[in-house]
Amino acid sequence: MNNYTVKLSDKGTIAVDDTILVKGAQTAAGSHILEGFKPLFSAEAVVRLEKAGYEMAGKTHVGEFGLDLVGEFSYYSENDNEETLKGAAAKAVASGEVKAALGVDMNGATRRAAALSGVDFLKPTYGTVSRYGIISCAASGEQMGVYAGNVEGIKEVMDVIAGYDEKDGTCLREEKYDYSTELPISGKKVCMIKELMEKADEETVARVNAYAEKLRAAGVIVEEISLNIFDVANTAWQILMTAETCNNVSRYDGVKFGYRAAEYKNIDELYVNTRTEGFNFLTKAVILYGSDVLSKNRYEDCYGKSLKVRRVIAEKFAELMEQYDAVLTPVCSKSAYTAYEIDKAFGVVFEESVFTAVANLIGVPALTSGGVQLMGKAFSENVLLSLAGSAERAGK
Amino acid sequence: MKYEIVIGLETHVELNTKSKIFCSCGGHSEAKEPNDCVCPACSGMPGMLPVMNKRVVELAVTAGLMLNCEISRYTTFDKKNYYYPDLPCAYQITQLNHPICTNGCVHLKTSEGERDIHIKQIHMEEDAGKLVHVGKASLVDFNRTSVPLIEIVTQPDFRSAEEVLVYLNKLKSMFRSGGISECEEGAMRCDVNISVRPEGSTEFGVRSEIKNMASFEAIEKAIRYEAQRHIDAIEFETEELVQETRRFDDATGKTFAMRNKETEADYRYFPDANLMPIIIDDEWLEKIKAAKPVEIDEKADAYREAGISEKEIDMLIHNHNVSKLLDDVVAMGCDAKNAAGWILTDCVGILRKNGKLLGDLTITADDLASIIKMVDSGDVNRMSGRKILTAVLEEGADPVAYCKENGLDAKVDTTVIEEIMDRVFAENAQAIEDYKNGKVKAKQALFGACMRELKNTADTAVIKEILEKKLLDV
Numbered sequence: 029m030n031n032y033t034v035k036l037s038d039k040g041t042i043a044v045d046d047t048i049l050v051k052g053a054q055t056a057a058g059s060h061i062l063e064g065f066k067p068l069f070s071a072e073a074v075v076r077l078e079k080a081g082y083e084m085a086g087k088t089h090v091g092e093f094g095l096d097l098v099g100e101f102s103y104y105s106e107n108d109n110e111e112t113l114k115g116a117a118a119k120a121v122a123s124g125e126v127k128a129a130l131g132v133d134m135n136g137a138t139r140r141a142a143a144l145s146g147v148d149f150l151k152p153t154y155g156t157v158s159r160y161g162i163i164s165c166a167a168s169g170e171q172m173g174v175y176a177g178n179v180e181g182i183k184e185v186m187d188v189i190a191g192y193d194e195k196d197g198t199c200l201r202e203e204k205y206d207y208s209t210e211l212p213i214s215g216k217k218v219c220m221i222k223e224l225m226e227k228a229d230e231e232t233v234a235r236v237n238a239y240a241e242k243l244r245a246a247g248v249i250v251e252e253i254s255l256n257i258f259d260v261a262n263t264a265w266q267i268l269m270t271a272e273t274c275n276n277v278s279r280y281d282g283v284k285f286g287y288r289a290a291e292y293k294n295i296d297e298l299y300v301n302t303r304t305e306g307f308n309f310l311t312k313a314v315i316l317y318g319s320d321v322l323s324k325n326r327y328e329d330c331y332g333k334s335l336k337v338r339r340v341i342a343e344k345f346a347e348l349m350e351q352y353d354a355v356l357t358p359v360c361s362k363s364a365y366t367a368y369e370i371d372k373a374f375g376v377v378f379e380e381s382v383f384t385a386v387a388n389l390i391g392v393p394a395l396t397s398g399g400v401q402l403m404g405k406a407f408s409e410n411v412l413l414s415l416a417g418s419a420e421r422a423g424k
Numbered sequence: 425m426k427y428e429i430v431i432g433l434e435t436h437v438e439l440n441t442k443s444k445i446f447c448s449c450g451g452h453s454e455a456k457e458p459n460d461c462v463c464p465a466c467s468g469m470p471g472m473l474p475v476m477n478k479r480v481v482e483l484a485v486t487a488g489l490m491l492n493c494e495i496s497r498y499t500t501f502d503k504k505n506y507y508y509p510d511l512p513c514a515y516q517i518t519q520l521n522h523p524i525c526t527n528g529c530v531h532l533k534t535s536e537g538e539r540d541i542h543i544k545q546i547h548m549e550e551d552a553g554k555l556v557h558v559g560k561a562s563l564v565d566f567n568r569t570s571v572p573l574i575e576i577v578t579q580p581d582f583r584s585a586e587e588v589l590v591y592l593n594k595l596k597s598m599f600r601s602g603g604i605s606e607c608e609e610g611a612m613r614c615d616v617n618i619s620v621r622p623e624g625s626t627e628f629g630v631r632s633e634i635k636n637m638a639s640f641e642a643i644e645k646a647i648r649y650e651a652q653r654h655i656d657a658i659e660f661e662t663e664e665l666v667q668e669t670r671r672f673d674d675a676t677g678k679t680f681a682m683r684n685k686e687t688e689a690d691y692r693y694f695p696d697a698n699l700m701p702i703i704i705d706d707e708w709l710e711k712i713k714a715a716k717p718v719e720i721d722e723k724a725d726a727y728r729e730a731g732i733s734e735k736e737i738d739m740l741i742h743n744h745n746v747s748k749l750l751d752d753v754v755a756m757g758c759d760a761k762n763a764a765g766w767i768l769t770d771c772v773g774i775l776r777k778n779g780k781l782l783g784d785l786t787i788t789a790d791d792l793a794s795i796i797k798m799v800d801s802g803d804v805n806r807m808s809g810r811k812i813l814t815a816v817l818e819e820g821a822d823p824v825a826y827c828k829e830n831g832l833d834a835k836v837d838t839t840v841i842e843e844i845m846d847r848v849f850a851e852n853a854q855a856i857e858d859y860k861n862g863k864v865k866a867k868q869a870l871f872g873a874c875m876r877e878l879k880n881t882a883d884t885a886v887i888k889e890i891l892e893k894k895l896l897d898v
Contacts, residue, residue, distance in 0.1 A: 283564065
C-alpha cells in the first residue's frame, strides 16, 4: 500500500490522484477491479510536469472511479486511517505536504474535497488539458484539474499542463494558454444564483455572502439573480455521466488485466463474478443506472433528451455570460462533511452535484477557492483566477 | 407457385491503411505472433484515447464516390456495447447516427439482365480481435483489433445468388483498383439478409440474417440453401419461419439458428465523446475526388478502345498495380495494346517460368517503357527485348546497361550481316538447293541460321530484307 500514501516531500512536488496514470505505479482509480494494474505510460500532464522539473510525490486516494462525494469510498482506504483519506489530494495540499496535486473532475468530487479542505481546485475549460492518461469515465465532461494552496499555485501548474496534445482527439488546438496575466477586476459583474443559495446550509450561505463582500470591496458588482437551470443541468449530467461511465468501465471484465474472480465456470461467470466482486456498491449503481438510460426503450427519453438539454443549457449559460463575467455559488450544500453509508451514495452525490454538474455538462471552467465556486464562460479562467486572487489577498 | 428471393447485403471490407483506425499500430497482416501489433489503445487499457486515422476517412469517402453515394459532410462515431473476450473495451466504435456515405447505387450486368443495387449507407468501424481455442482454454489475439473496416449496407435489391456474386466481384475489382482494400481472403465478410415471397407480391417475407461469411462460395451456397428452406417452409409447411440470425456451416452446407441470447442483444448505441465529429469540407472532398482512381467501368472502356482484348482487360482491372503500371507506361508514350502484350504475355510468361504470378510483378514503369521503346525504335529486336526484360525481372538488371553489356544492339553494320550471310549460304548449300526447288521452309532455316550467327541481336526486318535480296541472286 506504499504507493497509496502521500510521500512527505519538499516543495515542488506534485501528488497525483489515483484516477491518473503514472508509469509503473499501480493506478487503480480506487477500485478493487484494477488491483495490480501498472500503466505502461504516464498521463500527458504528468509527463509535462516531470519535464518541467516537478517531482511526482505519489498517488493519492480517490473514491472508486471518482464517483463519490469527496473520495471517501476507495477500495484501498479500508485498512488505513479513514480520516486522512477523504479527499486525500486536497488534504495533502492543505497540509503543505505537496505543492499541488492533479485530479480528475468528473462529477464534482475534486471541487468538493478542495472546498472542505480549504484549498483551491480549478476544473479548466473542457479540452484545455489533455485527457490522455486519465482513467476515463465520462469522456464528454471530465477534465484534468489542479489542486493548490492558492491561485498562484494553480496558475503555475496550469501553465505547464494546458495546451494541445495530439494524443487526445478532444484536446483543443490551442498550443498555449495564459493563466498568469492578472486582469483588473474592478467593474466586473458577478451573479449569485438564488436557487442554489436556497439549497445550502446557513454557514455555507454566510461564506458565499462574505466572499461576495470581499469582491464588492475590490470594486466588483455582485448581484443575486434567479435562474432555474441547475436542477435540469444536474439531471442531464447524471444521465450522461452514468451512461458514459457504465460504458467505459465495461472493459474491466477480468479478461485482460486487473482483478479476476477466483471462481468461475465459463466466460459469463468470469464476467459476472469479477465485476460483482470488483466494483463497489456505488459503481454498480452507476452501471445499472447508466445501462438503463442507454437501453433501447429508454434512450430517447433519457440519453437523447439529455443531449438536447446540454445544448439548451449551453445557450442559457452563454446568455447569462453576456451580462456577467462570473457566477458565484456554493460548492456543496454543507460546510462540513458528514459520514454516510455507501448504499446512500448515489442519491447523496446526485443531490450535491446540483452545484457542480453544469460545468461538467457544458465544459465551462469552475474554480473552487475560499470554500466557494466561481464559474465562467469557456476560456475565462483568467477572470476567475483574478477574482479569486483578489479575494484571497483580501482574506489575509 | 413461383417464388422470388429478396436479398440485402452487409459487406465488411478491411481498408488498406498503414495503421489501425484509432492508433498507430500497423502491419497486422504480417504479424508473426499473436498480439504482435498491439498497443495500450487497441488492447483497451485505461488512459488511452482513440485518435482518428484520416486515411480511413479518405478511403471510405473514395469507396462512397465509387458507389455513387452522397458524402456526409458531418460524420460521427458511436459506441456499440457488448461483452466478448475478443473485444477489449467491451464496445465497438462504429457509426450509427451519421454514417460517412448514404444513398448510393451500383449498376449490375448479369446473365439475366441489368439491375441497380441501391446502397443504403457506408459506415466506418473497427474490427474485433480473435479467439483461439486450445483444449479447454481460450486465448485472445488482439492483432486484428481496431483494424479499419467499412460496412456497405445495401437495400433488399438482389433477386438471386448470381446477382450477389456479380455485385461482390464488382466491389472487389473496384476496391482493388482503387487501392481501398486488397480484398484478400477474410478481408471481405458478408452478412446476408434473405427472405422469399410469391412472385408478384410486394410484401416482404420473414427474414433470416446469415452472419459473417468470408468466402463467395459459402455465400452462394448459403443463399441457395436458405432460399430453399424458406420455400419449403411456405410450400410444404415443414417449419414455421421466424425472424432470426443464423450461421452457415461449411461442412454440412446448411444454415442453423444462433442462440437467442446472441441475437436479441440491446447494443445500447450512443455517441462516442472521445471522437469529435468529422467535418468534410469542400477542400478536403475535392482533394479526395482528385485522388480517386478512374472507375473500373470507365477504365475498361478505355482499354477496350485501345484494342486490348477482353481477357486482358479482365486481368488488368483485377490487378490494380498492373493496370497502374500499364497506365504509367502509356503515359510515357508507349502504345497501350502493345504495352499490355508486354505485360500480360511477356512478363507473365517470365514470371510463370519462375513459379510466380502476375501479382508478383515488380518492374518499374521506367524500365518497362525503356525496353518497349528500344524495341519500337528498332534499337533492339523483339527477341532481345524479351531477353532484357527477363534480365530485369530475374536479376533486377538495368535495361540500357544490360543491352550494351550483352551486345544486343540491333544496329549491326549491314556489311557484317552480308558477310555472315555469305558464310551461312556457303555452309548450307543443301538449303539453297531446296529453296531453288521451291521449298519455302528452307528460307526459314537460312534466316534462323543467320540469326544464330548474329546471336539474335540484329533487327529482323533488316536481315529479312538482305536475305530476300541475296536469294534473288542464287
